[in-house]
Amino acid sequence: MVQPRLSVIIPAYDNVALLDVTLASLTRQNLPADEFEVIVCDDGSPTPLTPAVDKYADRLTITCVRAEQNRGRSANRNAGAAQARADVLVFLDSDTVAHPDLLGHHLSFHASRSGRPGVLLGRRFDIDWVGVDALRRGEPLTEPMLDAYRGDPRDINCCLPQHLADFRRAPWLLGFSHNVSLDRATFTAVGGFDEAIVRWGLEDTELFYRVFHHHGGARDLFELSDDAAAYHLPHYRPTHALLATLDNINYVTRKHRRYDFEAMHSPGTLGELLGRVRLYGDAIAACRHNGLGRPASLPTGIREELAANRTLAIGFGVADLALGEGSHTFDHDAPQSDTNWHLLGLMLQHFKTGQFDRIVNVDLWRFLMPEDLNLFVTKGLLKSDQIDLVATHGGPDPATVLPLPFVAGLDYVAQMLDAHFKVHTTTYDGVSVLTAR
Template identity: 35%
Template sequence: MRGVGEVMQNGRQRPGPDLSVVIPTHRQAHCLEPVLESLARQTLPEEAFEVVVVEDPSEVSYEAAAERALELGFRFETLPGRAGRSATRNHAVNLAHGNVLLFLDGDCYAEPGLLESHWRFHKDAPGPRAALGSRLEITSLGFAGRLMRGEAISAEERGRHCFDMRFPAGLPAEAVRLAMETPWLYAYTNVSVPRALVTSVGGFDEQFGLQWGLEDIDLFYRVYVRMGRLPDAFVYDESMVAYHLPHYRNRGSEIGQFLGNEPYFRRKHAHFEVEPSVDLPDISAYQIRLYRQRVAQFTASGAGRTDESTWRRVEELLSTWPTPRVLYAGLGTADLPLPSGTITVDHGAPPSRSNEHVLGLSTGYPERAFDLVINVDLWRLLHWQDFCAHVSEALRIADELLLIRTAQPGDRRIEIDGDPAADDRDLEYFLRALRSHVSVITDRSETGALLIRCR
């Protein structure tokens, strides 16, 4: 096996950031063999890295690929039974020795300088950071064949026959910088990160089981949060190139499995950063950045708090259930006599199992988990499409939704960007739009707060 730990320089040894290339594989032996060859042709000295491949078994034979891995000095193991992507990766991590882990898929063909680029990034990084390289999709089988035969490929040819679906060629640097504010949306392969960060968050979540999708995004979201959501926690470098080799994919099956994993993913994290779909990362990244700003504005505005008069109306509604199950979104929840077991959404208080920092677009709760969802002003932050999603989600997980718009005397009007019902002049159209799909009853508290009951 290739050694790890020291790199020769001027005849002397110096410590390196010990790089382990971690590769899970399943039913892709035809891709894995050229991938291994690409890793044997790296500019990084072989003493500086190791390659660990773990097969999640299937009916496809890996005998030739395993033999080639051993000939090249790489480690190859097969799990005793089908375990899924998370368990396969965790096993490979446990076998690896490096202080830095580079996650590649078994269909990612490495350019000669890939490992050296990742190695140097971590050597020069100011602290624990993650490096995200490009993954180029290949549009031509002829190009793929030439690549795998080791033939010279010009930049012009690469530009004609490849594209990066995450960061297209010519994308402005500012767009990439903004994308890296939500890096987990893009971090599904060709990502290197200090081993200590991976182990500190518990590795890949094996609860995803045999389903395809989201286990990698889940890991790197947890890594990002562990790094304190630093704006430079993840750095994208387009010169770190891996090619995504063509292989057969059943996209319908993959999408079905991906969608099956989404409720677990969202329920696990209960934060508005994971509510938008990751299928369209650019749109999701924009939504997340927007709502980060609006939530900060909301918590500083004085909105979201229920006065005594309005709370009496809420209590009247709560009394219609013997033991109401409530999801309550608003600020100042610690000062309210909420029913026992209430799940709060209070962005002004620390997140916990009973206080979530969501917006209510896609909660991951099962149907009818609650009797009532109450939303005090938080709904006013939402784009119209997201507001509609919130109403639909609330009426999926509860029998009734109560929207409250707190009273706003003219001299203390709360300005909330994006408010779908800024003042009473907007309400007629707003309520007509709601009534076209749900039963709506409106009421006023003595202090002028508007209560909108939706069923």
Template identity: 60%
Template sequence: MSTTNGRRPALSVVVPAHNNGAALDATLHSLTRQTLPRDDFEVIVGDDGSTVALGPVVDRYRDRLAVEYVRSDTNRGRSANRNAAAARARADTLMFLDADTVAHPGLLERHRDFHADRAGRPGVLLGQRYDLDWAGADALRRGEPIVPAMLDAERGDPRLEDIAHPQRMRDFPSAPWVLGLTHNASVDRPSFRRVGGFDEAMVKWGFEDLDFFYRVFHLHGAPPELFHLDVDACSYHLPHFRRTTNGLASMDNMKYMLRKHLRYDVEVLYAINTFGRHLGRIRLYRDAIDAYRRAGLGRPAALPAMLREELATSRALLIGHGVSTVDVGAGSHTFDHAAPPGDTNSHLLGTVLQQFKTGALDVIVNVDLWRCLLPEDLPAFLTRGLLKADRIELVASHVDVDQRALLPVPLVADLDYLVDMLNPHFALTVTTHDAATQITLR
């Protein structure tokens, strides 16, 4: 397959499809009405083992589009389908457009121009979508325009609603991959290749696109200007049947993603929340980890002597800044953001703890990092932690820190208030040492 004049296209549009011929037809039709000249883009449709092959739908557009059809005989999942189609791409920019997503006439041009303006530098453009209902879908299929009444707040892009507050847009550069949905997105092909495309082990529904964009973001060192969210690169999402079991399947993929990336920014996604709050939490915890390091918190020197001796022979999880230098027993692990990640050290907060089986630990010791957990996240750490360990030791260093100076980073400063809050829920003792206060919970 080639473009009509034989030159390489500027944009390869990858359209993954499965058992949705009518929606695919509407999507392909929208690509024939683009302001981007036909010779500047190609379309590759990936058919992920549809019960009725989608080739005839694609064939109807061969006289109007430079289009290729890639079919798998079996249903391999969305990651494998996208990878198979992307492998046929010839352009330096890959655009992913779902087969149930109709492109606005200017959509492809906006994606092409974004990458052209970067002059070969890596980049990701995230477009927006409207979630249409029946009236909007019917209008598109009849070739009629979308009118404003079809695009009210109930049909808007949920990501944009969640980040409408100015603070959320300031949070966006901290973790733009959280908004990385592949229904309408583009990436430079070298970045796609370097991260190995989509993870084909993720065969269930959901999170495979966030995992992909997460890896692209960190591949380049998490630069704030790598991703751009373009509200004018718009598309229209057609109604389609979604099984209620998809939500459960997505949690399996979420757990898999957290096993792959043992970092706080993925750990945050485990909580049920909006896109905007995920962005805010990632930014807050990034700043918290930096702030408690600068304030001299989390240091191993704060560990009481008897507790340090016990750690040397215990199966422990030890959390703090620099604590990977402490002697711990076999089967122990650290969450030490000052040391490189490895088999026994992770850059986590401790709000999930899924890598530990029930009863796998004798004790969890957290030096100060617990003080930076938000009020809704500290209970998650404590309740899940006591499923994994016999007890939890919260160590609060006697370091003079101005709570207000750290804002908006959260910091527990009033230990009396905390003890009063926790006392009804745990067997709790408080011991004061020279360097720290030790709160024991069972």
């Protein structure tokens, strides 16, 4: 058989009616049918999907890979990818109908890269009933069926000028697998989807996070395409399936204990989370560049207390401090380990209530957005008896580090917290410490 240029992988479970509309759309592609193959992955449907797939065998190079037991979306997609023969994998959901030019755009993107790895994130319209009726009849959608009320849910997150720059720093946040392609070599190198993620949600975000870091955070690795369009068919999703995302986010944030994944715990839209990743990556660099975040200037009395306390210490070089038994660090200058994570402090749910005697954050807290500082203090005082916000003297003028946030003095923060906590500020030689209990 001639090797196809694209392998279209479609995970499916017990949804013959929607799958039929999706497969029919692939018979109307402007890309010749001999240039792509279709692999439907049946994740143990009570009634096998093979007959629904086989009826397209005269128009498509198509096969059905069936698991006898339901194993989840990640394992199901991996099973399809294992059968793929093309160098480019296109993941298309079984409730997502392809525009006639969809596969052509995916192929052109990868062909233009001359063998370099890449990920193309296609556009998805969330259509409603009129659009569904047209697609089921095999008719094209008209402009009113695709207006702003039925657009890609990511549109609102990427409509401002700064969002393109933000996207380059965290494209995986928009990495939805309903209409996406990547080179098979990269997919294989990162190990495919994580099969420990069984329930709905974030298995695609987690995959593309690994893809991004596997290639060193290359700014040109991911592209968003307005032209590679598909149409999402409305369907019923039970509440328990949506709530499963909460379990998955706990799993993936424990797996990736870095500030960029931690940003998902910050309140806000996807667009705001994109901005958080960029700002906080730059903030860590700025803190280091300005000689901040170092515990060397901590007074002797505080050092002695830390050595006797269960402490969560945050900064650069805090892993070298003498800390009490059961302590933990967020030290960005030390390798990651079970007791040292590369976080800022927004994600503390993996610690038990009252696990620490104190949390000490040396300067990195000064680069948090106001709502994230509130989040850090609120969560921190559930995990610890007190929080020490350490401010090294002689930091930069806040205006010189914009757009990064930066707290120059402690007065305003102390007043802000004083109405809700017991707050005390102490000035030492070289540092000031705001303690909240």
